[in-house]
Amino acid sequence: MKTEGKIKIAHVVVASELAGAQQIALDILSNISNENVEKYIICGELHSRSADFIKLFEDANVSIISVPELKRSIGRSDIGAFSKLYKIFKEHKFDIVHTNSTKPAIVARTAAKLAGVKKVIHTVHGIAFHKKVSQPLRTMYWAIEYFSALFGDFNVSVNKYYKRFYPLIITPGIHNGINFNNFNFNKYEKDSINFAFMARLDDQKNPLEFLRAASLAIKTYKGNKKIKFTLAGDGPLMNDCLEYINLNNISKHIDVKGWVRNKSEFYNSIDVLCQPSEWEAFGLVFVEAAYFEVPSIGKGVEGVPEVIDSSRTGFTYNGGAEEMCELMLRYIENPLLVKEHGVNAKNNALEKFSVEIMVKKYQEIYGIS
Secondary structure (H helix, E strand, O other): OOOOOOEEEEEEOOOOOOOHHHHHHHHHHHOOOOOOEEEEEEEOOOOHHHHHHHHHHHHOOOEEEEOOOOOOOOOOHHHHHHHHHHHHHHHHOOOEEEEEOHHHHHHHHHHHHHOOOOEEEEEEOOOOOOOOOOHHHHHHHHHHHHHHHOOOOEEEEOOOHHHHHOOOOOOOEOOOOEOHHHOOOOOOOOOEEEEEEEOOOOOOOOHHHHHHHHHHHHHHOOOOOEEEEEEEOOOOOHHHHHHHHHHOOOHHHEEEEEOOOOHHHHHHHOOEEEEOOOOOOOOHHHHHHHHOOOOEEEEOOOOHHHHOOEOOOEEEEOOOHHHHHHHHHHHHHOHHHHHHHHHHHHHHHHHHOEHHHHHHHHHHHHOOO
16 A cells, blocks of 8 residues: 555565675665655565564564565576565555565566556676576576566666676666664774684685685794684585684684674674685675774675775785785784775775765665655
């Protein structure tokens, strides 16, 4: 139902957990101050891990609609998801539907336009046709997503790199933003240098490369400085990571944390963030770390070079564990460089990647003030 005089905005995501795309949707919706806006988040199935997701959206006065048929994997459920989404869009008469990530780009964007939604916007938070996928699948995934883009009004990219894949389609670039007010910066002096990884432990995030680089650094460095490593996160490669740590006898040097609950406490405790992702649209963790004057070492894929200004706010690299290790050693041997890059990173983040900048640009696309 449509409330008279109200503008109805719905974001669509798949997972009902607070990952990157969900956080951006939350930040956009919670920072729209217009009292005439009704806000909704449409997601896949709610489950036991959805508690934080539900609380944060409800606290932001965002109504939650669950569509259990909306799943990350491709299958028969997509037909049910399309049908249910179409009915929801028809019933609620949204003025704006904003889809996030690949599956909503295809299923929800098409359903929204066919249901008569006035303005359909999609944000490309990542692509299914990245370089690690076989060429036939890459071509098929690209063709499907490009076709679905024809059903939208704006196809926003979180980096400049992705814009090349959408010729003839309006694709403005809007970098992700962080609400820095959620953090408590309280850096303290330490008697060691701590290199940290924080992400899902899966093939994309590539935690084993971080551990290989850590192992090389431990065996290579012969100086007197104390070096530490932190592995934060969980996922399908957890057992592989633990096995590697034990087989290489580096357990006394590496703190395995699991998921981080208190980000401020985590970032205040580390010195350099290391993220060797095989593909990465943006990397919110680089911006989060920067606020705490923590420089980053990241693989220079996709949108990462737009976030890490190499040799000024951290380093990007294109090799493997050996190259990451070399960059770790540069920081170990030059602590003033860690400080310099950290201060530069914070200034860069505040200037370019605030939630205020991001929300202002999306509100311009929405056509609301």
